[in-house]
Amino acid sequence: MxxxxxxxxxxxxxxxxxxxxxxxxxxxxxxxxxxxxxxxxxxxxxxxxxxxxxxxxxxxxxxxxxxxxxxxxxxxxxxxxxxxxxxxxxxxxxxxxxxxxxxxxxxxxxxxxxxxxxxxxIDESTLExxxxxxPSETVRTAFCEASVGLERLTELIEGKIALLFELGDALFSEMTSGGVLTTTTLGEAASLRYGEPIGVVESNIVAGYPFFTASDAVGKVDGYCVEGPALIVRKKGRNLEFGWTNAPSWLLPQLAAVLPGGSLGPATLFFALRHGSVGARRDWFVLEEGCPTRLLEEAAVTVPDFATAKAFERIGQDVLAEVSLLKRHRDRLALLYAPLLKIVAAD
Structure with missing residues:
Protein backbone atom coordinates (compact mmCIF):
# COMPACT_ATOMS: atom_id res chain seq x y z
CA MET A 1 0.00 0.00 0.00
CA ILE A 122 2.48 31.19 -5.32
CA ASP A 123 -0.88 32.21 -3.86
CA GLU A 124 -2.51 31.03 -0.65
CA SER A 125 -5.18 28.85 -2.29
CA THR A 126 -2.51 26.94 -4.24
CA LEU A 127 -0.31 26.70 -1.16
CA GLU A 128 -3.09 25.02 0.80
CA PRO A 135 4.10 8.00 6.14
CA SER A 136 4.16 6.63 9.66
CA GLU A 137 5.67 8.66 12.48
CA THR A 138 8.72 6.37 12.50
CA VAL A 139 9.40 7.01 8.81
CA ARG A 140 8.82 10.75 9.23
CA THR A 141 11.36 10.84 12.05
CA ALA A 142 13.94 8.91 10.00
CA PHE A 143 13.36 11.21 7.04
CA CYS A 144 14.06 14.28 9.20
CA GLU A 145 17.25 12.75 10.58
CA ALA A 146 18.53 11.98 7.06
CA SER A 147 17.60 15.50 5.94
CA VAL A 148 19.51 17.06 8.82
CA GLY A 149 22.54 14.99 7.83
CA LEU A 150 22.43 16.28 4.27
CA GLU A 151 21.99 19.83 5.52
CA ARG A 152 25.00 19.57 7.82
CA LEU A 153 27.17 18.28 4.98
CA THR A 154 25.99 21.16 2.79
CA GLU A 155 26.71 23.69 5.55
CA LEU A 156 30.18 22.20 6.00
CA ILE A 157 30.92 22.67 2.31
CA GLU A 158 29.53 26.23 2.40
CA GLY A 159 31.79 26.96 5.36
CA LYS A 160 34.85 25.73 3.46
CA ILE A 161 33.88 27.90 0.49
CA ALA A 162 33.63 30.94 2.77
CA LEU A 163 37.06 30.17 4.25
CA LEU A 164 38.59 29.92 0.77
CA PHE A 165 37.19 33.32 -0.13
CA GLU A 166 38.62 34.74 3.11
CA LEU A 167 41.98 33.19 2.24
CA GLY A 168 41.92 34.74 -1.23
CA ASP A 169 41.00 38.13 0.22
CA ALA A 170 43.81 37.95 2.78
CA LEU A 171 46.42 36.90 0.19
CA PHE A 172 45.33 39.64 -2.20
CA SER A 173 45.58 42.23 0.57
CA GLU A 174 49.03 41.00 1.66
CA MET A 175 50.50 40.75 -1.85
CA THR A 176 49.27 44.17 -2.93
CA SER A 177 50.01 46.07 0.29
CA GLY A 178 53.68 46.66 -0.51
CA GLY A 179 53.43 46.97 -4.30
CA VAL A 180 52.62 49.76 -6.70
CA LEU A 181 48.90 50.34 -7.06
CA THR A 182 47.40 52.12 -10.05
CA THR A 183 43.98 53.68 -10.28
CA THR A 184 42.22 53.19 -13.57
CA THR A 185 38.63 52.76 -14.70
CA LEU A 186 36.74 49.50 -14.71
CA GLY A 187 36.11 50.05 -18.40
CA GLU A 188 39.86 50.12 -19.03
CA ALA A 189 40.62 47.10 -16.83
CA ALA A 190 37.91 44.88 -18.27
CA SER A 191 35.08 44.74 -20.77
CA LEU A 192 31.53 45.18 -19.47
CA ARG A 193 28.30 43.63 -20.65
CA TYR A 194 24.89 44.67 -19.39
CA GLY A 195 21.93 42.37 -18.94
CA GLU A 196 19.07 42.21 -21.39
CA PRO A 197 15.29 41.77 -21.13
CA ILE A 198 13.99 38.25 -21.54
CA GLY A 199 10.66 36.62 -22.28
CA VAL A 200 9.63 33.34 -20.71
CA VAL A 201 11.90 31.76 -18.10
CA GLU A 202 11.70 27.98 -18.06
CA SER A 203 12.93 27.31 -14.54
CA ASN A 204 12.50 23.55 -15.03
CA ILE A 205 15.08 23.32 -17.84
CA VAL A 206 17.83 21.00 -16.60
CA ALA A 207 20.50 21.46 -19.25
CA GLY A 208 19.97 25.16 -19.95
CA TYR A 209 21.86 28.27 -18.89
CA PRO A 210 21.60 30.02 -15.48
CA PHE A 211 19.21 32.98 -15.36
CA PHE A 212 20.12 35.75 -12.91
CA THR A 213 17.80 38.36 -11.42
CA ALA A 214 18.66 41.08 -8.91
CA SER A 215 18.50 38.46 -6.14
CA ASP A 216 20.29 35.42 -7.59
CA ALA A 217 20.11 32.63 -10.15
CA VAL A 218 16.44 31.67 -10.29
CA GLY A 219 16.20 29.16 -13.11
CA LYS A 220 17.42 27.98 -16.48
CA VAL A 221 16.86 29.36 -19.96
CA ASP A 222 17.75 28.03 -23.41
CA GLY A 223 20.01 30.96 -24.32
CA TYR A 224 22.56 33.35 -22.81
CA CYS A 225 23.66 36.95 -23.22
CA VAL A 226 26.95 36.74 -21.29
CA GLU A 227 29.69 34.21 -21.82
CA GLY A 228 31.42 32.83 -18.74
CA PRO A 229 33.56 33.11 -16.81
CA ALA A 230 32.41 36.52 -15.67
CA LEU A 231 31.84 38.65 -12.60
CA ILE A 232 28.22 39.51 -11.93
CA VAL A 233 27.58 42.96 -10.48
CA ARG A 234 24.35 43.74 -8.65
CA LYS A 235 23.27 46.62 -6.46
CA LYS A 236 22.73 45.77 -2.78
CA GLY A 237 21.46 48.78 -0.90
CA ARG A 238 23.96 51.58 -1.54
CA ASN A 239 26.76 49.13 -2.25
CA LEU A 240 27.68 46.85 -5.11
CA GLU A 241 27.85 43.09 -4.68
CA PHE A 242 30.07 40.93 -6.86
CA GLY A 243 29.50 37.30 -7.75
CA TRP A 244 31.06 34.82 -10.15
CA THR A 245 29.72 32.54 -12.86
CA ASN A 246 31.76 30.04 -14.82
CA ALA A 247 28.93 29.23 -17.21
CA PRO A 248 27.32 31.28 -19.98
CA SER A 249 24.34 33.02 -18.36
CA TRP A 250 21.42 35.34 -18.93
CA LEU A 251 21.30 38.54 -16.85
CA LEU A 252 18.42 40.96 -16.47
CA PRO A 253 19.02 44.67 -17.31
CA GLN A 254 19.47 45.53 -13.62
CA LEU A 255 22.71 43.51 -13.65
CA ALA A 256 26.06 43.83 -15.34
CA ALA A 257 28.79 41.34 -16.15
CA VAL A 258 32.46 42.24 -15.85
CA LEU A 259 34.42 40.23 -18.40
CA PRO A 260 38.12 40.04 -17.53
CA GLY A 261 40.46 41.60 -20.08
CA GLY A 262 43.30 44.06 -20.45
CA SER A 263 46.15 43.64 -17.98
CA LEU A 264 44.15 41.79 -15.33
CA GLY A 265 43.40 38.08 -15.22
CA PRO A 266 39.97 36.92 -14.02
CA ALA A 267 41.07 35.85 -10.53
CA THR A 268 42.96 39.10 -9.87
CA LEU A 269 40.03 41.18 -11.02
CA PHE A 270 37.63 39.06 -8.97
CA PHE A 271 39.53 39.60 -5.71
CA ALA A 272 40.30 43.24 -6.54
CA LEU A 273 36.57 43.87 -6.72
CA ARG A 274 35.89 41.82 -3.57
CA HIS A 275 38.67 43.77 -1.84
CA GLY A 276 36.60 46.92 -2.24
CA SER A 277 39.06 48.69 -4.51
CA VAL A 278 36.27 50.13 -6.64
CA GLY A 279 35.40 53.80 -6.26
CA ALA A 280 31.93 54.31 -4.78
CA ARG A 281 29.23 55.86 -6.95
CA ARG A 282 25.64 55.88 -5.75
CA ASP A 283 24.28 56.47 -9.24
CA TRP A 284 25.92 53.52 -11.00
CA PHE A 285 22.66 51.65 -11.13
CA VAL A 286 20.11 54.44 -11.33
CA LEU A 287 17.44 52.89 -13.52
CA GLU A 288 16.54 54.71 -16.71
CA GLU A 289 13.69 53.05 -18.57
CA GLY A 290 14.55 49.71 -17.02
CA CYS A 291 18.26 49.73 -17.86
CA PRO A 292 21.25 50.68 -15.69
CA THR A 293 23.28 53.75 -16.57
CA ARG A 294 26.68 53.19 -18.13
CA LEU A 295 28.50 55.00 -15.32
CA LEU A 296 29.88 51.66 -14.14
CA GLU A 297 32.44 51.87 -16.93
CA GLU A 298 33.79 55.07 -15.38
CA ALA A 299 34.16 53.56 -11.91
CA ALA A 300 37.62 53.97 -10.42
CA VAL A 301 39.31 50.66 -9.67
CA THR A 302 42.66 50.24 -7.93
CA VAL A 303 44.77 47.48 -9.46
CA PRO A 304 48.21 46.08 -8.61
CA ASP A 305 51.26 46.36 -10.84
CA PHE A 306 51.72 43.79 -13.60
CA ALA A 307 54.25 41.60 -11.71
CA THR A 308 52.07 41.41 -8.59
CA ALA A 309 48.93 40.77 -10.62
CA LYS A 310 50.66 37.95 -12.51
CA ALA A 311 51.92 36.35 -9.30
CA PHE A 312 48.54 36.59 -7.60
CA GLU A 313 46.68 35.33 -10.65
CA ARG A 314 48.12 31.84 -10.26
CA ILE A 315 47.17 31.72 -6.57
CA GLY A 316 43.77 33.26 -7.16
CA GLN A 317 42.91 30.79 -9.88
CA ASP A 318 43.86 27.90 -7.56
CA VAL A 319 41.51 29.30 -4.91
CA LEU A 320 38.65 29.75 -7.38
CA ALA A 321 39.24 26.27 -8.84
CA GLU A 322 38.92 24.76 -5.36
CA VAL A 323 35.76 26.80 -4.77
CA SER A 324 34.31 25.49 -8.03
CA LEU A 325 35.12 21.91 -6.99
CA LEU A 326 33.42 22.36 -3.62
CA LYS A 327 30.36 23.88 -5.31
CA ARG A 328 30.12 20.82 -7.57
CA HIS A 329 30.18 18.59 -4.47
CA ARG A 330 27.45 20.75 -2.93
CA ASP A 331 25.36 20.47 -6.10
CA ARG A 332 25.74 16.68 -6.10
CA LEU A 333 24.41 16.57 -2.56
CA ALA A 334 21.43 18.61 -3.72
CA LEU A 335 20.60 15.86 -6.21
CA LEU A 336 19.80 13.56 -3.27
CA TYR A 337 16.98 15.74 -1.92
CA ALA A 338 14.19 14.83 -4.36
CA PRO A 339 14.95 11.04 -4.37
CA LEU A 340 14.90 11.04 -0.57
CA LEU A 341 11.32 12.33 -0.54
CA LYS A 342 10.35 9.84 -3.27
CA ILE A 343 11.65 7.01 -1.09
CA VAL A 344 9.39 8.22 1.71
CA ALA A 345 6.42 8.31 -0.69
CA ALA A 346 7.19 4.95 -2.32
CA ASP A 347 5.08 1.83 -1.97
Missing amino acids: STSQRKLLDVVEVRNDRRYDLPRDRAQLGAGRYTYIDRVRGAVPVDDYSFCGDAILLGTSYDVKNDHGGFNARAISGKILVSEDYFLIVPRDLSNLSYITWALRFLEAEGYLLFNPVIDL EIELPW
Whole structure:
Protein backbone atom coordinates (compact mmCIF):
# COMPACT_ATOMS: atom_id res chain seq x y z
CA MET A 1 0.00 0.00 0.00
CA SER A 2 1.40 3.40 -0.91
CA THR A 3 2.12 6.09 1.62
CA SER A 4 -0.90 8.29 2.32
CA GLN A 5 -1.01 11.91 1.21
CA ARG A 6 -2.07 14.95 3.20
CA LYS A 7 -2.98 18.33 1.83
CA LEU A 8 -0.98 21.08 3.50
CA LEU A 9 -4.18 22.72 4.78
CA ASP A 10 -5.01 19.49 6.67
CA VAL A 11 -1.83 19.69 8.76
CA VAL A 12 -1.17 23.46 9.06
CA GLU A 13 -2.85 26.81 9.49
CA VAL A 14 -1.75 29.67 7.23
CA ARG A 15 -1.71 32.63 9.63
CA ASN A 16 -1.63 35.55 7.22
CA ASP A 17 -3.60 37.55 9.77
CA ARG A 18 -0.36 37.71 11.78
CA ARG A 19 1.63 39.42 9.01
CA TYR A 20 2.36 43.12 8.85
CA ASP A 21 4.34 45.25 6.40
CA LEU A 22 6.51 47.63 8.41
CA PRO A 23 7.31 50.99 6.75
CA ARG A 24 11.01 51.59 6.24
CA ASP A 25 11.12 54.49 8.68
CA ARG A 26 9.81 52.25 11.48
CA ALA A 27 12.46 49.56 11.17
CA GLN A 28 14.70 50.40 14.11
CA LEU A 29 18.04 48.98 13.08
CA GLY A 30 20.26 48.10 16.00
CA ALA A 31 17.44 48.42 18.58
CA GLY A 32 14.41 46.48 19.72
CA ARG A 33 13.83 43.18 21.50
CA TYR A 34 12.05 41.41 18.64
CA THR A 35 12.75 40.54 14.99
CA TYR A 36 11.07 41.84 11.86
CA ILE A 37 11.53 39.74 8.71
CA ASP A 38 11.03 40.92 5.14
CA ARG A 39 12.58 40.01 1.80
CA VAL A 40 14.59 43.20 1.24
CA ARG A 41 15.91 43.97 4.71
CA GLY A 42 16.17 40.43 6.01
CA ALA A 43 15.90 40.28 9.82
CA VAL A 44 15.99 43.62 11.66
CA PRO A 45 15.33 44.51 15.33
CA VAL A 46 11.96 46.08 16.21
CA ASP A 47 10.01 46.93 19.35
CA ASP A 48 6.86 44.95 18.61
CA TYR A 49 5.79 41.51 17.42
CA SER A 50 2.72 39.96 15.84
CA PHE A 51 3.42 36.26 16.36
CA CYS A 52 4.89 34.21 19.18
CA GLY A 53 5.73 30.53 18.79
CA ASP A 54 7.03 28.05 16.22
CA ALA A 55 6.18 28.32 12.54
CA ILE A 56 7.40 27.91 8.97
CA LEU A 57 8.16 30.79 6.61
CA LEU A 58 7.70 30.48 2.85
CA GLY A 59 8.09 33.35 0.38
CA THR A 60 5.11 34.51 -1.66
CA SER A 61 7.41 35.62 -4.51
CA TYR A 62 11.13 35.58 -5.37
CA ASP A 63 12.06 33.57 -2.27
CA VAL A 64 9.76 30.66 -3.16
CA LYS A 65 12.18 28.00 -4.50
CA ASN A 66 15.49 26.74 -3.19
CA ASP A 67 18.53 25.80 -5.25
CA HIS A 68 17.39 22.22 -5.88
CA GLY A 69 13.84 23.04 -7.00
CA GLY A 70 11.96 22.53 -3.73
CA PHE A 71 10.17 25.13 -1.65
CA ASN A 72 12.44 27.46 0.28
CA ALA A 73 10.72 26.74 3.60
CA ARG A 74 12.45 27.52 6.88
CA ALA A 75 11.48 26.99 10.49
CA ILE A 76 11.38 29.94 12.88
CA SER A 77 10.78 30.29 16.59
CA GLY A 78 10.15 33.14 19.03
CA LYS A 79 8.48 36.53 19.02
CA ILE A 80 8.58 37.94 15.50
CA LEU A 81 6.96 40.38 13.10
CA VAL A 82 6.63 38.99 9.56
CA SER A 83 5.99 41.01 6.39
CA GLU A 84 3.57 40.05 3.63
CA ASP A 85 6.57 38.84 1.62
CA TYR A 86 6.08 35.50 3.40
CA PHE A 87 3.38 33.03 4.31
CA LEU A 88 3.33 32.28 8.03
CA ILE A 89 2.58 28.56 8.30
CA VAL A 90 1.78 27.05 11.70
CA PRO A 91 1.52 23.22 12.07
CA ARG A 92 -1.64 22.04 13.78
CA ASP A 93 0.57 19.58 15.65
CA LEU A 94 3.95 21.20 16.42
CA SER A 95 5.63 17.79 16.61
CA ASN A 96 5.28 17.70 12.80
CA LEU A 97 7.03 21.06 12.24
CA SER A 98 10.37 19.52 11.30
CA TYR A 99 8.86 16.97 8.90
CA ILE A 100 6.63 19.51 7.14
CA THR A 101 9.56 21.91 6.75
CA TRP A 102 11.85 19.28 5.24
CA ALA A 103 9.12 17.78 3.07
CA LEU A 104 8.36 21.20 1.57
CA ARG A 105 12.06 21.80 0.94
CA PHE A 106 12.36 18.52 -0.95
CA LEU A 107 9.01 18.64 -2.78
CA GLU A 108 9.18 19.70 -6.45
CA ALA A 109 7.78 23.25 -6.38
CA GLU A 110 7.42 23.93 -10.10
CA GLY A 111 3.96 22.41 -10.53
CA TYR A 112 2.46 24.65 -7.84
CA LEU A 113 3.82 28.00 -9.06
CA LEU A 114 1.78 30.61 -10.88
CA PHE A 115 2.95 31.42 -14.40
CA ASN A 116 5.22 34.46 -14.48
CA PRO A 117 8.04 35.14 -16.98
CA VAL A 118 10.43 36.65 -14.45
CA ILE A 119 9.72 35.64 -10.82
CA ASP A 120 8.35 32.67 -8.91
CA LEU A 121 4.89 33.24 -7.40
CA ILE A 122 2.48 31.19 -5.32
CA ASP A 123 -0.88 32.21 -3.86
CA GLU A 124 -2.51 31.03 -0.65
CA SER A 125 -5.18 28.85 -2.29
CA THR A 126 -2.51 26.94 -4.24
CA LEU A 127 -0.31 26.70 -1.16
CA GLU A 128 -3.09 25.02 0.80
CA GLU A 129 -3.55 22.41 -1.95
CA ILE A 130 0.06 21.20 -1.82
CA GLU A 131 0.10 17.45 -1.18
CA LEU A 132 2.72 15.96 1.13
CA PRO A 133 3.60 12.29 1.55
CA TRP A 134 2.46 11.26 5.02
CA PRO A 135 4.10 8.00 6.14
CA SER A 136 4.16 6.63 9.66
CA GLU A 137 5.67 8.66 12.48
CA THR A 138 8.72 6.37 12.50
CA VAL A 139 9.40 7.01 8.81
CA ARG A 140 8.82 10.75 9.23
CA THR A 141 11.36 10.84 12.05
CA ALA A 142 13.94 8.91 10.00
CA PHE A 143 13.36 11.21 7.04
CA CYS A 144 14.06 14.28 9.20
CA GLU A 145 17.25 12.75 10.58
CA ALA A 146 18.53 11.98 7.06
CA SER A 147 17.60 15.50 5.94
CA VAL A 148 19.51 17.06 8.82
CA GLY A 149 22.54 14.99 7.83
CA LEU A 150 22.43 16.28 4.27
CA GLU A 151 21.99 19.83 5.52
CA ARG A 152 25.00 19.57 7.82
CA LEU A 153 27.17 18.28 4.98
CA THR A 154 25.99 21.16 2.79
CA GLU A 155 26.71 23.69 5.55
CA LEU A 156 30.18 22.20 6.00
CA ILE A 157 30.92 22.67 2.31
CA GLU A 158 29.53 26.23 2.40
CA GLY A 159 31.79 26.96 5.36
CA LYS A 160 34.85 25.73 3.46
CA ILE A 161 33.88 27.90 0.49
CA ALA A 162 33.63 30.94 2.77
CA LEU A 163 37.06 30.17 4.25
CA LEU A 164 38.59 29.92 0.77
CA PHE A 165 37.19 33.32 -0.13
CA GLU A 166 38.62 34.74 3.11
CA LEU A 167 41.98 33.19 2.24
CA GLY A 168 41.92 34.74 -1.23
CA ASP A 169 41.00 38.13 0.22
CA ALA A 170 43.81 37.95 2.78
CA LEU A 171 46.42 36.90 0.19
CA PHE A 172 45.33 39.64 -2.20
CA SER A 173 45.58 42.23 0.57
CA GLU A 174 49.03 41.00 1.66
CA MET A 175 50.50 40.75 -1.85
CA THR A 176 49.27 44.17 -2.93
CA SER A 177 50.01 46.07 0.29
CA GLY A 178 53.68 46.66 -0.51
CA GLY A 179 53.43 46.97 -4.30
CA VAL A 180 52.62 49.76 -6.70
CA LEU A 181 48.90 50.34 -7.06
CA THR A 182 47.40 52.12 -10.05
CA THR A 183 43.98 53.68 -10.28
CA THR A 184 42.22 53.19 -13.57
CA THR A 185 38.63 52.76 -14.70
CA LEU A 186 36.74 49.50 -14.71
CA GLY A 187 36.11 50.05 -18.40
CA GLU A 188 39.86 50.12 -19.03
CA ALA A 189 40.62 47.10 -16.83
CA ALA A 190 37.91 44.88 -18.27
CA SER A 191 35.08 44.74 -20.77
CA LEU A 192 31.53 45.18 -19.47
CA ARG A 193 28.30 43.63 -20.65
CA TYR A 194 24.89 44.67 -19.39
CA GLY A 195 21.93 42.37 -18.94
CA GLU A 196 19.07 42.21 -21.39
CA PRO A 197 15.29 41.77 -21.13
CA ILE A 198 13.99 38.25 -21.54
CA GLY A 199 10.66 36.62 -22.28
CA VAL A 200 9.63 33.34 -20.71
CA VAL A 201 11.90 31.76 -18.10
CA GLU A 202 11.70 27.98 -18.06
CA SER A 203 12.93 27.31 -14.54
CA ASN A 204 12.50 23.55 -15.03
CA ILE A 205 15.08 23.32 -17.84
CA VAL A 206 17.83 21.00 -16.60
CA ALA A 207 20.50 21.46 -19.25
CA GLY A 208 19.97 25.16 -19.95
CA TYR A 209 21.86 28.27 -18.89
CA PRO A 210 21.60 30.02 -15.48
CA PHE A 211 19.21 32.98 -15.36
CA PHE A 212 20.12 35.75 -12.91
CA THR A 213 17.80 38.36 -11.42
CA ALA A 214 18.66 41.08 -8.91
CA SER A 215 18.50 38.46 -6.14
CA ASP A 216 20.29 35.42 -7.59
CA ALA A 217 20.11 32.63 -10.15
CA VAL A 218 16.44 31.67 -10.29
CA GLY A 219 16.20 29.16 -13.11
CA LYS A 220 17.42 27.98 -16.48
CA VAL A 221 16.86 29.36 -19.96
CA ASP A 222 17.75 28.03 -23.41
CA GLY A 223 20.01 30.96 -24.32
CA TYR A 224 22.56 33.35 -22.81
CA CYS A 225 23.66 36.95 -23.22
CA VAL A 226 26.95 36.74 -21.29
CA GLU A 227 29.69 34.21 -21.82
CA GLY A 228 31.42 32.83 -18.74
CA PRO A 229 33.56 33.11 -16.81
CA ALA A 230 32.41 36.52 -15.67
CA LEU A 231 31.84 38.65 -12.60
CA ILE A 232 28.22 39.51 -11.93
CA VAL A 233 27.58 42.96 -10.48
CA ARG A 234 24.35 43.74 -8.65
CA LYS A 235 23.27 46.62 -6.46
CA LYS A 236 22.73 45.77 -2.78
CA GLY A 237 21.46 48.78 -0.90
CA ARG A 238 23.96 51.58 -1.54
CA ASN A 239 26.76 49.13 -2.25
CA LEU A 240 27.68 46.85 -5.11
CA GLU A 241 27.85 43.09 -4.68
CA PHE A 242 30.07 40.93 -6.86
CA GLY A 243 29.50 37.30 -7.75
CA TRP A 244 31.06 34.82 -10.15
CA THR A 245 29.72 32.54 -12.86
CA ASN A 246 31.76 30.04 -14.82
CA ALA A 247 28.93 29.23 -17.21
CA PRO A 248 27.32 31.28 -19.98
CA SER A 249 24.34 33.02 -18.36
CA TRP A 250 21.42 35.34 -18.93
CA LEU A 251 21.30 38.54 -16.85
CA LEU A 252 18.42 40.96 -16.47
CA PRO A 253 19.02 44.67 -17.31
CA GLN A 254 19.47 45.53 -13.62
CA LEU A 255 22.71 43.51 -13.65
CA ALA A 256 26.06 43.83 -15.34
CA ALA A 257 28.79 41.34 -16.15
CA VAL A 258 32.46 42.24 -15.85
CA LEU A 259 34.42 40.23 -18.40
CA PRO A 260 38.12 40.04 -17.53
CA GLY A 261 40.46 41.60 -20.08
CA GLY A 262 43.30 44.06 -20.45
CA SER A 263 46.15 43.64 -17.98
CA LEU A 264 44.15 41.79 -15.33
CA GLY A 265 43.40 38.08 -15.22
CA PRO A 266 39.97 36.92 -14.02
CA ALA A 267 41.07 35.85 -10.53
CA THR A 268 42.96 39.10 -9.87
CA LEU A 269 40.03 41.18 -11.02
CA PHE A 270 37.63 39.06 -8.97
CA PHE A 271 39.53 39.60 -5.71
CA ALA A 272 40.30 43.24 -6.54
CA LEU A 273 36.57 43.87 -6.72
CA ARG A 274 35.89 41.82 -3.57
CA HIS A 275 38.67 43.77 -1.84
CA GLY A 276 36.60 46.92 -2.24
CA SER A 277 39.06 48.69 -4.51
CA VAL A 278 36.27 50.13 -6.64
CA GLY A 279 35.40 53.80 -6.26
CA ALA A 280 31.93 54.31 -4.78
CA ARG A 281 29.23 55.86 -6.95
CA ARG A 282 25.64 55.88 -5.75
CA ASP A 283 24.28 56.47 -9.24
CA TRP A 284 25.92 53.52 -11.00
CA PHE A 285 22.66 51.65 -11.13
CA VAL A 286 20.11 54.44 -11.33
CA LEU A 287 17.44 52.89 -13.52
CA GLU A 288 16.54 54.71 -16.71
CA GLU A 289 13.69 53.05 -18.57
CA GLY A 290 14.55 49.71 -17.02
CA CYS A 291 18.26 49.73 -17.86
CA PRO A 292 21.25 50.68 -15.69
CA THR A 293 23.28 53.75 -16.57
CA ARG A 294 26.68 53.19 -18.13
CA LEU A 295 28.50 55.00 -15.32
CA LEU A 296 29.88 51.66 -14.14
CA GLU A 297 32.44 51.87 -16.93
CA GLU A 298 33.79 55.07 -15.38
CA ALA A 299 34.16 53.56 -11.91
CA ALA A 300 37.62 53.97 -10.42
CA VAL A 301 39.31 50.66 -9.67
CA THR A 302 42.66 50.24 -7.93
CA VAL A 303 44.77 47.48 -9.46
CA PRO A 304 48.21 46.08 -8.61
CA ASP A 305 51.26 46.36 -10.84
CA PHE A 306 51.72 43.79 -13.60
CA ALA A 307 54.25 41.60 -11.71
CA THR A 308 52.07 41.41 -8.59
CA ALA A 309 48.93 40.77 -10.62
CA LYS A 310 50.66 37.95 -12.51
CA ALA A 311 51.92 36.35 -9.30
CA PHE A 312 48.54 36.59 -7.60
CA GLU A 313 46.68 35.33 -10.65
CA ARG A 314 48.12 31.84 -10.26
CA ILE A 315 47.17 31.72 -6.57
CA GLY A 316 43.77 33.26 -7.16
CA GLN A 317 42.91 30.79 -9.88
CA ASP A 318 43.86 27.90 -7.56
CA VAL A 319 41.51 29.30 -4.91
CA LEU A 320 38.65 29.75 -7.38
CA ALA A 321 39.24 26.27 -8.84
CA GLU A 322 38.92 24.76 -5.36
CA VAL A 323 35.76 26.80 -4.77
CA SER A 324 34.31 25.49 -8.03
CA LEU A 325 35.12 21.91 -6.99
CA LEU A 326 33.42 22.36 -3.62
CA LYS A 327 30.36 23.88 -5.31
CA ARG A 328 30.12 20.82 -7.57
CA HIS A 329 30.18 18.59 -4.47
CA ARG A 330 27.45 20.75 -2.93
CA ASP A 331 25.36 20.47 -6.10
CA ARG A 332 25.74 16.68 -6.10
CA LEU A 333 24.41 16.57 -2.56
CA ALA A 334 21.43 18.61 -3.72
CA LEU A 335 20.60 15.86 -6.21
CA LEU A 336 19.80 13.56 -3.27
CA TYR A 337 16.98 15.74 -1.92
CA ALA A 338 14.19 14.83 -4.36
CA PRO A 339 14.95 11.04 -4.37
CA LEU A 340 14.90 11.04 -0.57
CA LEU A 341 11.32 12.33 -0.54
CA LYS A 342 10.35 9.84 -3.27
CA ILE A 343 11.65 7.01 -1.09
CA VAL A 344 9.39 8.22 1.71
CA ALA A 345 6.42 8.31 -0.69
CA ALA A 346 7.19 4.95 -2.32
CA ASP A 347 5.08 1.83 -1.97
